[in-house]
Amino acid sequence: FKSSKVLSDSAREKNMFIQGKVNDINTQLVDQDAVVILEKTPIIEDTLSELFSGSRLTLDMKNDIYSTYRLQPPPHLNEMKVTVVCPATEKHVKKYQRQESYLVEETAEDYRSITLPYIESQSFSLQWVYNILEKKAEADRIIYEDPDPDVGFVLLPDFKWNQKQVDDLYLIAIVHQKGIKSLRGLTSEHLPLLKNVFQKGKETIMQKYKLPASKLRVYLHYQPSYYHLHVHFTMLGYEAPGCGVERAHLLGDVIQNLQSNPDYYKSHTLYFPLRADDGLLTKFREAGKI
Amino acid sequence: FKSSKVLSDSAREKNMFIQGKVNDINTQLVDQDAVVILEKTPIIEDTLSELFSGSRLTLDMKNDIYSTYRLQPPPHLNEMKVTVVCPATEKHVKKYQRQESYLVEETAEDYRSITLPYIESQSFSLQWVYNILEKKAEADRIIYEDPDPDVGFVLLPDFKWNQKQVDDLYLIAIVHQKGIKSLRGLTSEHLPLLKNVFQKGKETIMQKYKLPASKLRVYLHYQPSYYHLHVHFTMLGYEAPGCGVERAHLLGDVIQNLQSNPDYYKSHTLYFPLRADDGLLTKFREAGKI
Numbered sequence: 001f002k003s004s005k006v007l008s009d010s011a012r013e014k015n016m017f018i019q020g021k022v023n024d025i026n027t028q029l030v031d032q033d034a035v036v037i038l039e040k041t042p043i044i045e046d047t048l049s050e051l052f053s054g055s056r057l058t059l060d061m062k063n064d065i066y067s068t069y070r071l072q073p074p075p076h077l078n079e080m081k082v083t084v085v086c087p088a089t090e091k092h093v094k095k096y097q098r099q100e101s102y103l104v105e106e107t108a109e110d111y112r113s114i115t116l117p118y119i120e121s122q123s124f125s126l127q128w129v130y131n132i133l134e135k136k137a138e139a140d141r142i143i144y145e146d147p148d149p150d151v152g153f154v155l156l157p158d159f160k161w162n163q164k165q166v167d168d169l170y171l172i173a174i175v176h177q178k179g180i181k182s183l184r185g186l187t188s189e190h191l192p193l194l195k196n197v198f199q200k201g202k203e204t205i206m207q208k209y210k211l212p213a214s215k216l217r218v219y220l221h222y223q224p225s226y227y228h229l230h231v232h233f234t235m236l237g238y239e240a241p242g243c244g245v246e247r248a249h250l251l252g253d254v255i256q257n258l259q260s261n262p263d264y265y266k267s268h269t270l271y272f273p274l275r276a277d278d279g280l281l282t283k284f285r286e287a288g289k290i
Numbered sequence: 291f292k293s294s295k296v297l298s299d300s301a302r303e304k305n306m307f308i309q310g311k312v313n314d315i316n317t318q319l320v321d322q323d324a325v326v327i328l329e330k331t332p333i334i335e336d337t338l339s340e341l342f343s344g345s346r347l348t349l350d351m352k353n354d355i356y357s358t359y360r361l362q363p364p365p366h367l368n369e370m371k372v373t374v375v376c377p378a379t380e381k382h383v384k385k386y387q388r389q390e391s392y393l394v395e396e397t398a399e400d401y402r403s404i405t406l407p408y409i410e411s412q413s414f415s416l417q418w419v420y421n422i423l424e425k426k427a428e429a430d431r432i433i434y435e436d437p438d439p440d441v442g443f444v445l446l447p448d449f450k451w452n453q454k455q456v457d458d459l460y461l462i463a464i465v466h467q468k469g470i471k472s473l474r475g476l477t478s479e480h481l482p483l484l485k486n487v488f489q490k491g492k493e494t495i496m497q498k499y500k501l502p503a504s505k506l507r508v509y510l511h512y513q514p515s516y517y518h519l520h521v522h523f524t525m526l527g528y529e530a531p532g533c534g535v536e537r538a539h540l541l542g543d544v545i546q547n548l549q550s551n552p553d554y555y556k557s558h559t560l561y562f563p564l565r566a567d568d569g570l571l572t573k574f575r576e577a578g579k580i
Contacts, residue, residue, distance in 0.1 A: 003338045011332035011458030012529050014304050018338065038341075038361070040330040040368075042301040048293050048308065051328075056365065057372070063427035064418045068449060069372040071328070072365035075346065078330075080368070082347070082359040102504040103526050105542070214392040214580055217536050236393050236536065236563060239529070245538035246507050246526065252395065252561055260558075261550065268550075271542055273526060290504055 008098025014040035017096040034086035099275040169235040180229040188262035298388035305329035307386040324376035389565035434494040470519040478552035
């Protein structure tokens with residue numbers, strides 16, 4: 001195998017997705033396109049004593065009660081897993097390609113002059129959201145509804161959650177009120193709506209899943225993935241995609257910020273990540289903001 | 291080192307936290323309590339060709355275009371990182387034990403009546419922090435220093451980062467000013483300090499690692515793991531532990547909040563997760579706040 005390009009990798013998960021060419025000596029096929037996935041394996045408790053006795057240890061650093069070492073375990077105790085996709089098509093390559101992200105700093109003026117015009121030019125369809133609100137689709141998935149047109153919402157499971165265990169509970173509250181695009185559209189006049197979603201969402205989850213508010217992370221995304229106001233409810237211990245500080249805003253903080261400053265989200269600078277292929281990033285680049 | 295118990299582990303992150311006893315042949319100290327953290331290291335692109343040519347490969351499974359193998363790399367290409375805490379106290383053991391978390395809602399009054407008295411009663415030692423600031427330890431690890439006593443800081447790699455690849459870059463800025471316990475201690479008078487850390491931290495990372503500000507997540511933890519003000523700089527794409535919205539506060543937001551409200555962090559309610567065995571959680575429970 002000859003690697004030609006790293007498609008993506010994760011320092012946290014210790015894996016790497018690599019594009020390259022494979023020569024198979026058995027089949028005489030040469031230079032076949034392939035994707036190779038390399039991944040370190042979890043540490044196994046049963047091997048610990050052999051690991052500590054049979055490895056080379058080098059001191060790196062010592063400070064007070066803390067010290068760090070580099071350990072070189074014998075190969076049979078420290079395998080990697082290799083997955084090969086061969087022949088790989090263009091589709092496989094794209095699937096494993098990481099898109100880099102960039103943090104954007106959006107002032108209130110940037111929102112008006114760059115983000116809002118971009119969102120409006122894209123005219124993302126919200127028909128699927130309206131279908132849910134009008135019970136034309138996914139009606140059987142709705143877990144709770146407050147039908148009030150101003151402060152009401154529907155609560156339903158996110159597609160990422162299979163509803164089989166609460167460990168990765170993930171629900172979405174979609175508000176009935178139309179026209180609030182995102183966090184940027186919120187002012188103190190929306191406090192009754194936000195408080196209602198917060199309160200009744202937590203109550204419903206307590207009744208249905210026996211999870212108290214202290215086990216929940218309740219937040220909005222900015223940028224959201226669609227521009228109709230919705231709120232995420234996830235299990236606190238579950239590291240849901242998009243719950244990082246760079247994209248998530250706790251609903252409790254949002255309510256509080258609007259209480260002390262009615263125009264907090266209309267006036268403050270907001271930070272958010274955008275993927276390299278996002279058209280909005282191009283707009284920020286063109287405006288010389290990145 | 292003799293391991294006695296696995297405190298926690300992560301198959302996803304390939305790490306393991308182990309309690310055990312250490313015998314030190316240099317100091318003749320025997321059977322000292324220790325916590326050892328084992329972690330596999332990220333895969334390094336530069337080593338790939340040597341990895342593929344110099345490892346033993348065993349076929350596991352083949353199905354259509356997919357196949358999996360076990361790879362046994364030479365030890366020098368597949369190190370583990372070992373962090374030793376020794377002697378370890380009961381507190382260290384607890385810190386690394388897997389625990390459920392609960393979200394706490396801390397009003398300004400709760401901070402004064404519950405959190406602050408608890409922190410003060412614990413008298414956590416900050417000696418290791420002062421050792422760093424005074425160059426009595428880890429002096430060779432310091433990447434940048436602004437020695438100013440009011441707005442200065444030292445910047446050094448977090449223990450979690452092995453500095454071999456920027457994918458999981460993790461640096462900590464520790465301020466020279468003593469006595470600022472956490473986010474709760476910040477007012478607008480600290481804006482020059484915070485702006486200095488933000489600005490010079492970003493400049494240093496750009497110079498040394500060629501990463502622009504748009505690739506960085508810069509934030510504080512609340513609660514922090516030690517009560518001397520410090521700021522986290524991590525690579526945006528790296529899902530560093532503790533970068534979730536429930537614990538992290540973007541430095542950019544903190545500066546902005548203090549600019550518009552000098553007492554923002556003295557007056558607002560803050561949310562944070564606490565582990566089941568945290569003494570502070572017990573205090574909140576006793577006060578009927580959870």
